[in-house]
Amino acid sequence: MAEVFVKNEKVYKAKKIAFNIATYVFLAAIAIAVLIPFYWMLLTSLKTEELMLRIPPILFLKPEDWEISNYYKLFEVVQSGPRRGEPLFPFFDYMRNTIIVSLVTTAGTLITTVLSAFAFARLNFKGRDIMFAVLIGTMMIPGEIFVLTNFLTINSLGWYDIMDQTFMDVLFAMTLPFMTSVFYIFYLRQTFKQIPNELYYAAKVDGTTDFQYLLKIMIPVALPTIVTITILNSMGAWNAYIWPAIITTKDEFRLVSNGLRGAFTDTSTGRTDFGQQMASATLVTLPLLILFFTFRKQIMRGVSRSGIKG
Amino acid sequence: METKNNLKAWIYLAPMLILMAVFTFYPLINAFMISFYKDYQPLLNLRSAGLTLRNYLIVFNNQLFWKSVLNTFVLAFISVPVSIIVSLFISVSLKSIPKLKGFFQTIFFLPYVTNAIAVGMAFAVLFHVNYGLVNVVLSLFGIDKIDWIGGTASWWAQMGALMVFTIWNSLAFKILVFTSGLENIDKQYYDAARIDAASKWTIFKRITVPLLSPLILYISITSLIGALKAYNSVVGLFGERLGAQPYSMITIVAFVYKYRADFAFTGFYSYAAAASIILFIITLIFSILQTVVSRKRVHY
Known part of the structure; x- marks a missing residue:
């Protein structure tokens, strides 16, 4: 046995x-x-x-x-063709544009989402739940629909000037439509809601205003979430492809993704220089990987949150 | 306790609401309007002739539109189930190796933090008929060279390459979400199963999948909606030609952008708007389906 x-x-x-x-x-x-x-x-x-x-x-x-x-x-100057006199792949120009766009978008996104999340988490007002539901609903709408009208809006605001577009025009056009995010509002609201009510009432008794309470208590407590949002949002500009291509009239205003495709194919022979193409792809991929390995925990936590239904 | 924060709340919400009104709500309504305009010329803002349904008819009569629908649906309805099944197996496997879990998880997450165009170009080299690794690996199994993405590539070869790239790209997110979902399952269920000497397959089928089913359903629908919007991956792999032959891998979104790019031609913007509204309705159907199904079925 x-x-x-x-x-x-x-x-x-x-x-x-x-x-x-x-x-x-x-x-x-x-x-x-x-x-x-x-x-x-x-x-x-x-x-x-x-x-x-x-x-x-x-x-x-x-x-x-x-x-x-x-x-x-990649940095050698093109000798002929429409891009004569420019580097083959103006990586540093694109990189600078991308960093500026991502900083401005992220700053704007943080301001609008923190303020809104505070209102949704902390304040009582008429129509709060309905409005929140409507906002969540917009997450399901394909963004391609917005692109059509947003291009017209950018044009009528004078930021798509074929003759004389400036970098400031481009900066407004690239950042303003993306300065808020329903998902981040949702994410921040969850974090804000975990802060005990007692803290809020105690602060009220001490004569703290709502705005001071937001700045001094809520934001510091929610800092890990805010850091996660900052990183995830900054990565967005790195992947933006169609919008920057649509609203820029000059190559020099574009972002890293735009310069990648097509630049290494000889238009007369149709032959692609794979070595240079992959060198540029490596240059674009590397900063993202460095960012990822630096903020691995924050990124993975933020992304896993977006898979959980609210 | 808290009363009448109405005015204050609106002030806090104002920056977000203004941006949403201008760049989300108005464009949504306006896209509907444009899709019905007759002879619309967007930059001159000419819309003299009133409303028409013709824009939709033109889209429906366009061969390229049906090609884009076919491509998009084949891509979405194969890549989403495959990536969900594969990522489920990976997540369950990760659970059984606590020691190296973090290491593998980090590797599996890498595709998420890359640029779709850059990596798409790398896939284009991988799938190159002569210089790619894919055909080298296939030759080990005695399979002849296949032209995946070159000028002579068949539709299925192109779709296969696009599918592999899409699945590669989408595994990261699903693995992460399923892994954190698995962590939330009560250990008691597994302990009970072990006492009953249930096999691993039984445990997977009877405990893991049912308990994860709300999450699986949610991820299925959101990934499906995401997959229906495929565009960057096609540009990454095939370039602006959108296929080994021009437009052979066109997707619905690419179709919208193709018409949009010709905005100088009278009426084309309305065709783009009509196509985008059709895409919206398709995704809406899946969203509604999700709410109905999740209300009916998954509850544990």
């Missing part, structure tokens, strides 16, 4: 080990699949044209074969 038991125990253990190994193999395979595009991007960016065109492709590159010329070629 005891022997049978021990035997079963052994079988059970062996099964468990086998299952664990299978789990690790499965997860490792997925992890490799996730990493391969990054690897291929970097690998291709480090290949000379001659190595790039080898068939079958070279899968590994020894460090001494790494060729960084693709990177500095």
Whole structure:
């Protein structure tokens, strides 16, 4: 009897080990699949044209074969065509534009969402719940619908001037439509609501105004949430593609995503320089990855929150 | 206790409300209006001829529109279920390896923090007929070279490449959400199952999936709505041509933008508006479906 038991125990253990190994193999395979595009991007960016065109492709590159010329070629000035005199990929210009746009948008978003979230979490007013429901409802509407009219609005405000568009025009056009976010209001409201009411009444007794209470108590308590919102919102400008392309009249005003596609295909031969293309993709991806590894916890917490229904 | 904060509340809400009114509510109503304007010329703001349903007819009679609907639906209705199933398995596996969970979770999250255009370009190189890794791997299994995204690529090859990229891109978010959902399941259920010597598959089928079902449903609907709006991924993979052959992978959103770009032509803006309203109605149907289904079914 005891022997049978021990035997079963052994079988059970062996099964468990086998299952664990299978789990690790499965997860490792997925992890490799996730990493391969990054690897291929970097690998291709480090290949000379001659190595790039080898068939079958070279899968590994020894460090001494790494060729960084693709990177500095990006900054070389174009000799002919409509973009003559400009760098092939004006990464630093696009980067500067992107950073400015993301800072301004984020500052605006924080102001509007903190104030609104405070009203929804703390104040009693007529129609509060209905208004909140309507706002949540707008999250389901495809943003493409807004683009059509927003372009016309930007135009009638004089910010889409084909002859003489300035960077300030572009800055207004790129930031104003995105200076608020229903999801962040929702997220902040949840955080604000967790602050005990007693604190608010005590502050009231001490003669603190609502606005002082918001600044001195609520914002500091909700700081982790605010940091998360700041980071997530800043990343938005990095991925913006269609809106910056629509409302800019000059290449130099665009954001990082816009410059990527098309710049490395020779229009006369139709041939694409993959090395340079991947070098530019690497340059655009790198700042995002650095941001992610610096603020990993905040980013993942904020994103997982957006999957939970309210 | 708290009374009559009405005026004060509106002051706090004002910045948000003004922005929402100008850039969300007005555009929503205006898109409806534009979609019915006759011979509309947006920049000159000419809308002399009154209202018409013709804009919708023109969209419906356009072959390219139906192509975009087909592409979008195939992409959405395959990539969403596949990515949900795969991410569920990954999340459950992560749960059973507490030691390396954080490490794997971080790797799996990477696609979320990338630029769709940049990574799409990397996928284009991966899927290149001669210089890509995909065909190298397939050749190990004795499969001949496939042109995935080049000029001779078939519709299914292009869709396959787009599908792989879309799923790769969407796993990150789902894994994260399901993993945190799993953490909230009461351990008692699993303890009870272990006492009954239930197999892992039974536990997965009878405990994990039912208890996660509200979350799975919610994520299915929101991902479906997201997938119906596919655009950046197509540009990333195929460039502005939107396919290996021009427009072969066009999506509904791309169709809207194609018409929008021709705003100088009289009436084209209204076609774009009509197409965007159709997209809105499609997503609305799925949102309503979600509320109905979640009210009826999932309750634990």
